[in-house]
Amino acid sequence: MSVNVPPNIHHVGEVTSTMDAARQMLTAANGAPFAVLAESQVKGRGTGERVWISPKGNMYFTLCISEKSIMPEIVPVLPLLTGLVCRAAIMSLINGANVHVKWPNDIIYAGKKIGGSLVESEGESLIIGIGMNVELAPPVTDSGRASTTVNEIAAALEQPKITPTQLAEFIWKHFFQMISDTTLTRKIVVTRFDAAMDKSLSLHRRTPTGRDPEELHAIGLNEWGHLIVSRPDGTEDTLMTDYLF
Ligand code: BTN
16 A cells, blocks of 8 residues: 655754654644654653653654544544554564563563653644653552663663664554554554563553552453453453553
């Protein structure tokens, strides 16, 4: 399939957050898709208003696209689609890298976090932020999961280092390939994400003060992309809006 990939990735130095930088560029973009790739962020943010530590060396990337250019049934599963795109990017750039996803927005390798995404909106625009540890694994804070980097994976598999730009360009292109595919359905995204999840992970709900002690395990996704988990007593629960450690 030949896809018209917009060329406009803006490369910037240090910003507060690429989410803020992208918002400032929205008016000038006048509805056209664009992306911002920053060298570092001083106020990077993760899901649930958590800090995203953002030193030089990693990828800080925000894609902006009009909501109208995405099929309506795909919009609610955009975090899942973004995770699949990031996973595909790493697996294409590093032969043999067995990358997984963790619901709803994390990229995982060998049980460790490599990156995550954050979807926001502004008017009719979707603002999709992706942070990926390329060179540095920031310290794990507030009960978070241990992290690793794309280049640790490359080194372990004896392959050349990847740059944040290579990764961002691949993600940009593959994202457009996916959303331009008129045969893509929510069901396909959900099925692919389900197959790519690391179901061996111990999961804990995030609470305002830390993490809930109850240990959960992913069983699978329902048709809406909500996560079905098992509790220690064998009962099941369906998570719709939680973020998990
Ligand atoms: C998460 O909590 O896992 C999501 C992290 C998202 C971080 C990225 S880095 C680029 C963009 N700018 C931000 O301030 N946050 C997102």
